[in-house]
Amino acid sequence: MIKLSSKPITQASVTHLNSVQQIVLSEVSFEDKVRKASSKWDSKTSSAGKTVFKDVKDTLITMCVGVEICVYCEQNEATDIEHIYPKKLYPGKAFLWDNYVLVCGKCNTHHKSDKFRIFNPANSVTDFDITPARGTYRQPENDDALFINQRVEDPMDFLELDLVNKLFVFVEKYPEGTREFKKARYTKDLLGLNSREALVVSRKNAVKFYISRLEKLSAAKAAVDFPQLMDSINDDWGGIDQSQEFAIEKTRILDSIKSDILSYPHPTVWKELIRQRQKLPKTDSLLTQVPEVLTW
Numbered sequence: 001m002i003k004l005s006s007k008p009i010t011q012a013s014v015t016h017l018n019s020v021q022q023i024v025l026s027e028v029s030f031e032d033k034v035r036k037a038s039s040k041w042d043s044k045t046s047s048a049g050k051t052v053f054k055d056v057k058d059t060l061i062t063m064c065v066g067v068e069i070c071v072y073c074e075q076n077e078a079t080d081i082e083h084i085y086p087k088k089l090y091p092g093k094a095f096l097w098d099n100y101v102l103v104c105g106k107c108n109t110h111h112k113s114d115k116f117r118i119f120n121p122a123n124s125v126t127d128f129d130i131t132p133a134r135g136t137y138r139q140p141e142n143d144d145a146l147f148i149n150q151r152v153e154d155p156m157d158f159l160e161l162d163l164v165n166k167l168f169v170f171v172e173k174y175p176e177g178t179r180e181f182k183k184a185r186y187t188k189d190l191l192g193l194n195s196r197e198a199l200v201v202s203r204k205n206a207v208k209f210y211i212s213r214l215e216k217l218s219a220a221k222a223a224v225d226f227p228q229l230m231d232s233i234n235d236d237w238g239g240i241d242q243s244q245e246f247a248i249e250k251t252r253i254l255d256s257i258k259s260d261i262l263s264y265p266h267p268t269v270w271k272e273l274i275r276q277r278q279k280l281p282k283t284d285s286l287l288t289q290v291p292e293v294l295t296w
Contacts, residue, residue: 001155037091076104
């Protein structure tokens with residue numbers, strides 16, 4: 001998981017969301033607020049809301065990791081608008097733009113759902129499960145969440161991917177018992193980031209992919225003629241067009257490799273390769289040859 005670069009929706013969309021949120025907040029009891037939030041969410045794309053939520057989803061797509069890839073697992077197609085703070089617990093955030101991310105159906109319904117824990121008292125290290133039981137309505141004491149909020153927090157400040165031991169699982173960066181440790185453990189366990197074998201294997205494959213692209217990038221950058229450029233890419237990207245000027249074709253290949261790297265799933269793996277480069281000799285050597293990637 002990585003911190004997302006938040007982007008704005010249109011002012012008209014903001015105004016609409018605010019107006020719906022005020023309707024929810026106008027209800028007297030907490031239960032009524034939850035019920036109203038759920039009702040309004042179910043009908044969110046009716047009339048004026050259709051354009052608004054197209055804007056919301058389109059903008060969330062541009063914030064996704066990879067090409068429309070789930071921001072939680074970084075592998076599956078992102079299809080669902082997910083509430084970071086569940087609307088059944090926080091109806092006052094149900095129509096808050098900053099409370100949305102785009103995730104896959106599996107992460108949204110099978111893993112995250114309405115599950116939630118908070119620190120209580122706020123700013124303490126004591127945590128409580130506030131997941132609502134079916135048919136119950138209890139207002140949370142605060143919003144000091146254990147779940148890492150990618151809109152405002154960087155998950156990489158809490159978690160580290162074990163590349164050195166080639167385990168490809170997330171480990172907590174802080175000592176057990178700290179707030180940071182609890183946030184890291186709760187988030188990775190809730191989303192099944194380590195327990196879903198397909199994700200672990202895909203992260204392993206992502207390491208191989210990124211290393212291969214760094215090797216190709218380094219070789220293509222060093223190429224001084226068409227034969228060397230052809231050898232560097234091994235016929236990827238449609239081969240080499242020798243009818244073009246060499247400099248133009250070389251630039252195309254370099255740009256294609258860059259695009260491959262930046263659009264591939266599991267961007268956390270890419271960022272961790274860079275962060276942990278000093279503990280990964282081969283990666284460090286390649287990054288030394290193509291230092292420009294550090295600014296991508």
